[in-house]
Amino acid sequence: MGPIKWLALLPFIGMLGGVFFVNQVTPLVLGMPLLLAWILLWVLLTAAIMGVIYLADPANREGAQR
Amino acid sequence: MSALIIIFATMALALWLGLQARRGRDMNLEQWTVGGRGFGTLFVFLLMAGEIYTTFTFLGASGFSYGQGAPAFYILCYGSLAYIISYWLLPPVWRYAKAQRLFSQPDFFARKYDSPALGILVALVGIIALIPYLVLQLKGLGIIVSTASYGAIGSSTAIWIGAAVVTIYVMVSGVHGSAWTAVVKDALIVLVVVFLGIYLPLHYYGGLGAMFEAIDAAKPGFLALPAKGQSISWFDSTVLLTALGFFCWPHSFASAYTARDERIFRRNAIILPLYQLILLFVFFVGFAAILKVPGLAGPAIDLSLLRLSTATFPAGVVGIIGAAGVLTAMVPGSMILITAATLLANNIYRAFHRTAEEGHVSRLARLLVPVVALVAVYFTLEGGETIVALLLMGYSFVTQFFPALVCSLMARNPATREGAFAGILAGAATVAAISLTHTTLGTLFPSLPQAVRDLNVGIVALGVNIVVLAAVSAVTQPARQAPRTISPSR
Numbered sequence: 001m002g003p004i005k006w007l008a009l010l011p012f013i014g015m016l017g018g019v020f021f022v023n024q025v026t027p028l029v030l031g032m033p034l035l036l037a038w039i040l041l042w043v044l045l046t047a048a049i050m051g052v053i054y055l056a057d058p059a060n061r062e063g064a065q066r
Numbered sequence: 067m068s069a070l071i072i073i074f075a076t077m078a079l080a081l082w083l084g085l086q087a088r089r090g091r092d093m094n095l096e097q098w099t100v101g102g103r104g105f106g107t108l109f110v111f112l113l114m115a116g117e118i119y120t121t122f123t124f125l126g127a128s129g130f131s132y133g134q135g136a137p138a139f140y141i142l143c144y145g146s147l148a149y150i151i152s153y154w155l156l157p158p159v160w161r162y163a164k165a166q167r168l169f170s171q172p173d174f175f176a177r178k179y180d181s182p183a184l185g186i187l188v189a190l191v192g193i194i195a196l197i198p199y200l201v202l203q204l205k206g207l208g209i210i211v212s213t214a215s216y217g218a219i220g221s222s223t224a225i226w227i228g229a230a231v232v233t234i235y236v237m238v239s240g241v242h243g244s245a246w247t248a249v250v251k252d253a254l255i256v257l258v259v260v261f262l263g264i265y266l267p268l269h270y271y272g273g274l275g276a277m278f279e280a281i282d283a284a285k286p287g288f289l290a291l292p293a294k295g296q297s298i299s300w301f302d303s304t305v306l307l308t309a310l311g312f313f314c315w316p317h318s319f320a321s322a323y324t325a326r327d328e329r330i331f332r333r334n335a336i337i338l339p340l341y342q343l344i345l346l347f348v349f350f351v352g353f354a355a356i357l358k359v360p361g362l363a364g365p366a367i368d369l370s371l372l373r374l375s376t377a378t379f380p381a382g383v384v385g386i387i388g389a390a391g392v393l394t395a396m397v398p399g400s401m402i403l404i405t406a407a408t409l410l411a412n413n414i415y416r417a418f419h420r421t422a423e424e425g426h427v428s429r430l431a432r433l434l435v436p437v438v439a440l441v442a443v444y445f446t447l448e449g450g451e452t453i454v455a456l457l458l459m460g461y462s463f464v465t466q467f468f469p470a471l472v473c474s475l476m477a478r479n480p481a482t483r484e485g486a487f488a489g490i491l492a493g494a495a496t497v498a499a500i501s502l503t504h505t506t507l508g509t510l511f512p513s514l515p516q517a518v519r520d521l522n523v524g525i526v527a528l529g530v531n532i533v534v535l536a537a538v539s540a541v542t543q544p545a546r547q548a549p550r551t552i553s554p555s556r
Binding site for chain 1: 067085136137142146147150153157241273274275278280282289290291298301302305308326329332333335338339340342343346351482
């Protein structure tokens with residue numbers, strides 16, 4: 001599948017590494033504490049990234065063996 | 067009483083759906099446990115999402131937000147990371163299970179490592195991990211039934227009722243019942259939780275932002291991770307532990323066997339992260355309860371969602387909320403019961419009675435369901451842990467399968483059967499010692515830096531496991547063959 005699969009590492013870095021920088025309450029984002037909003041952002045990005053990987057993965061093409 | 071009537075009607079409906087699902091099918095072991103490997107995207111999706119929509123989420127996550135604050139956010143993280151891992155982990159597992167006609171998780175390890183002993187060990191550790199998971203579902207059922215009866219039914223009677231319903235349900239329908247009821251359950255729970263998560267902050271505080279400002283003013287620091295205890299290093303190690311362990315649960319692992327084809331898993335990896343956003347609303351409910359029903363402490367934090375509901379709504383609405391909660395306990399509870407009973411019959415009994423016929427093992431599995439349920443009832447009535455603490459204990463056990471699992475999927479397996487066995491045994495023994503003595507790294511080594519002392523002890527056990535696996539594998543590696551030269555006989 002090539003280099004696109006490495007995108008899957010980003011949510012790990014964003015969630016596990018990001019906590020060090022956003023572990024605070026303010027500013028509230030959409031009414032939520034900053035830490036919670038940051039995690040929410042990465043959940044959404046995870047779905048988007050997995051969508052990109054799915055489309056790029058030849059195993060999912062029509063007629064692929066697997 | 068109207069709340070209770072709705073709850074019992076829901077239980078009856080679930081039983082009826084389970085009976086319907088059974089009709090017209092010959093329930094052999096393959097049908098009963100892995101649905102004949104014929105489930106499409108929707109059913110596999112619902113079975114895999116099972117954990118997100120359990121009592122753990124409904125009462126546990128709201129209770130944890132109420133009692134602990136920001137550390138509860140870990141629950142939103144680990145699922146997403148686990149689904150990323152599943153994209154590459156589950157397809158090879160499914161292919162192997164299908165080719166070898168496997169029923170359960172220990173079958174996989176036993177076949178991959180060609181070691182019946184490893185299969186028995188995996189089955190035992192799996193059953194040990196499933197018990198706290200089942201206990202937390204029964205605990206949830208007990209809380210719901212007794213709260214919705216406004217105290218008329220005591221919590222232990224409620225636990226007995228819940229256990230009886232789950233047991234009957236499983237005995238009549240097997241995994242087909244789980245899948246059908248899961249459809250009803252997920253629809254109901256989305257409606258209820260999204261409604262509560264939006265309505266309660268609005269009703270009591272005038273909005274989300276206003277609610278969090280009020281909590282931040284009343285309890286400074288509550289909405290961020292603390293400097294010690296459930297700190298950033300606790301958070302990261304817990305997220306990692308639970309993300310790696312997510313598909314190591316015997317029932318999650320086996321629910322992968324129910325799929326019709328492997329593309330289903332890759333598709334699910336996109337949708338499931340979004341599906342768990344429901345947790346956001348669960349957090350909101352827990353936070354809304356902090357200033358409105360204060361004073362719950364210890365295991366009682368798990369009551370926060372229902373306490374706030376009974377304080378806010380008329381009995382009919384409480385009944386619907388309770389009904390949703392009952393389903394979130396029944397469906398996963400039945401999955402866990404099926405899995406534990408199958409492990410006992412197929413992987414432990416059969417390991418010692420090689421000649422047992424399939425029909426006999428299948429009947430035995432069904433007979434063991436009430437036995438497992440009784441054991442869980444015993445621990446439910448005895449224990450005083452919160453729901454989240456119970457789940458984390460189970461996670462520490464099942465994550466011990468992860469290293470040997472990943473090794474077995476490599477083209478050339480670096481682990482030997484002795485290495486895999488010793489690693490899992492050492493890891494599980496560490497978890498057991500830690501859980502029984504309530505040790506943390508901080509109490510063991512008070513001189514270590516704070517960040518190290520706060521690590522989730524399950525991660526430490528995983529480290530022990532990996533070291534032992536590597537060392538024993540190195541010693542027991544079969545003697546390397548002499549460098550291959552061109553064969554003279556050809």
